Amino acid sequence: SKVRDVSPEARAAERWQAYVSRLGTQPGIIVAEQKMRDGQFYISGLRDPLAADPQSLLSGAQVDPAHVHSDWQFYQSLEPEFVLKRLTASLAPPDSVRLSIVNDRIVAEGEAPDTWIDRARAAARQLSAGGPAFDISKVRDVSPEARAAEHWQAYVSRLGTQPGIIVAQQTARSGHFYISGLRDPLAADPQSLLSGAQVDPTRVHSDWQFYQSLEPEFVLKRLMASLTPPKSVRLSIVGDRIVAEGEAPDTWIDRARAAARQLSAGGPVFDISKIRDVSPEARAAEHWQHYVSRLEAQPGIIVAQQTARGGHFYISGLRDPLAADPQELLSGTEVDPARVHSQWQFYQSLDPKFVVKRLIASLTPPKSVQLSIIQDRIVVVGEAPAAWINRARAAAQQLSADGVALDVSQLRELSLAELNHLREAIQATDILFYSGKVVPGPEQTPVLDKLADQLKEFAENARKSGVTARFMLTGHSDAVGRETANASISAARAETVRALLNKRGVAPELLLVRGAGTFEPAVPENSRTGSSANRRVSVTVNLD
Structure with a gap:
């Protein structure tokens, strides 16, 4: 087995295999088939136009090019170095932007105008699934509008650090800046702080209300x-x-x-x-009596006995756990806490405000229900599900035995019939895609418009009903291709639909996304129609 064949045919075969092995290590070249027959060599496969030229690699391989028959099909490799070259050629980044490969991502860093950034974002969205991600988060927008917005945010941040100034709302619109909030008369003047902020004062519209800061x-x-x-x-x-x-x-x-x-x-x-x-002794007695009077005025505290003896103070009584802490009320009274001896027994006060706190903790009313105290009654107003209303009525009966009036007569049962009808319409909607595409075709635009209107209507009606709506966008793919690629495509389709719905006014926090790949088909994959129906994004409605 260790005797080497030195015949010309064997040496030629060795050189051919060395050449084929070298081709197999080249990025952007995939050898699909190779063989030798009658002193001739045949090879076929895929080659990226940016990859090394197989013909050039024959040089030095000691293989006669006249005996080599090649058949290469062109394709676009997803190797990061080729994707980087194509991005550089198509985007022509300015000198202030550098594109490089970091791990399995292509990262852009530097400064560029917003027009170039928009083109780069579009290119990132169009990259094939399974290839490297194009990260442009480190490119700073240097357009005049972006710089003006940066200066404005720096000014707002500076205001936010000023004692005695509370920024309630701020926005930028059509080249003008609007800000409102509270300002203590003793605080810095917001107009003076504009100096050196590189913000045009004529474009700033302020509305400050005076208040007394607790700084x-x-x-x-x-x-x-x-x-x-x-x-x-x-x-x-x-x-x-x-x-x-x-x-x-x-x-x-x-x-x-x-x-x-x-x-x-x-x-x-x-x-x-x-x-x-x-007069330390007299002042101490005055402070103590003031403290006792303050305790007696506290809801949920009953002073049963109090006395002063030998420079010390003794007090006992009843205290609701929700009442003010007698120990904390000592703060600022000039009574030495070390000289105060307290003995408090816990009890549940029937003071309406404490009863309301306990009811809120035990019943957890929905947002559509309000509890308020009217005279000596606790009144519950609003809409709620039937189960919650039954719990509230049971609580009212229990409190009645203690002499507390809980009025639930103004509660109305919440009807979700209209929401359920709209939910069914939403969940029956699918956004369809062409094979291998992550952006829906133009014929899906009316479907997206209608779906966006339905989602906004449902979210608003749910809010009025005291519940919160969430919408799960699930991407699907047909069974063509590898499972990993299908999973990526399905997730990308869901992300695309989320972005399109967001552009149509659907709040992004209401939209969740997931990719199901091929695991949740709408119909069996046994026909062309079946494959088309499975390339979709479906919607599921959830209520919290």
């Missing part, structure tokens, strides 16, 4: 202006609190205490516990 720096300025602290008192911001330190007469301390009580909930606490007064 500590603004609350501090207002406290300084209203309290006029004496020189012996210093006000400063410590963490998220405003702290007063020093010495002051009791009249000023009372005013400061009143200001602390009047500060808006959610703002910084005004801590005056470090202000020295002349």
Whole structure:
């Protein structure tokens, strides 16, 4: 077996096989068949026009070209290097854009006008399934409109970081910019911040409503202006609190205490516990009584007993778990928490606002139902499914035994008959495709228009009924070709339909996509009609 045949025919066969092996390693060349017969060599297959020339590769192969008979069919290889060359030739990217191969993707980076970016996006959508993805997310739009939008967003972001300014809404339309929100009179002037923002002030339309910010720096300025602290008192911001330190007469301390009580909930606490007064014991007793009065005014808290003894304070009673925390109410009262001894027993208060909270937690009403307190009754108004109405009526009976009135007489049963009729029409609609295509033909345009109108109508009616609609777009393919390619095509078809419906005004968050490949055929694959019917995108309606 180790004796080598050195006959001319055997040597020629060896060189031919070496040449064929070399061809097999060339990107863009697929050898389909090769054979030798009567001293002649025959080879056929597929070759990308951008691949190496098989005839040129014969050079140096020591195979007589006159004995070689080739039959090459041209095709477009999906090898990234060939796709890159074709994209470069067709798109002619500007010098500011670089195209390169990163792993199995072709990535474009740099800056380009929006016209070139639009062409690149179109090319990315037209690439064959199974080939490399064309990623243009790193190309920056340098058209004047995009630059103006960038400057505007930078200005809006800068406003958003300014204390005392709340941007409620902002938009750009027809070259003009619109912004509205809230602004504290002590905050920076939005008009002044336009300076250096590279945004034309004549194109900016602002609508600011004044409000009082709860930012500590603004609350501090207002406290300084209203309290006029004496020189012996210093006000400063410590963490998220405003702290007063020093010495002051009791009249000023009372005013400061009143200001602390009047500060808006959610703002910084005004801590005056470090202000020295002349009668610590009397002031401590006053603080304690103020705290007890504040507790007694809290819904869901019943003070049964309270006393002061030996510099310590004792309190006991009942507290609903939903009521204010007595320990947290100590904050800002100038009562030392270490000297307070509390004993609270839990109970369920029949205060309507606590009952409403418990009802919302247990019944979870739909958006179409509203619970409100009218005088001493809890009134439920709106539309809801029959099952939920039955649960609400059962709750009303249970509360009646406790003396709480829950009025469910204004509840109406939610009818979904109209929605169900429209759902059937939507789910009976299919978007059809030609073989191997991921974009529907022009004859599908009326179908897409009608489907978009139906989806928008269904979503709006569902919202009015207190439910949320979601639409699953499922792409399908026929059984022609490889399963992996069919799966990719089916997913691409679903994505294409989502984009087309989005262009027709269907909110993107309502549309979900999936590719089913060949696994969910509409009809058996036993005829030309069957294959055509299976190249489609179907719609499934879901309600949350």
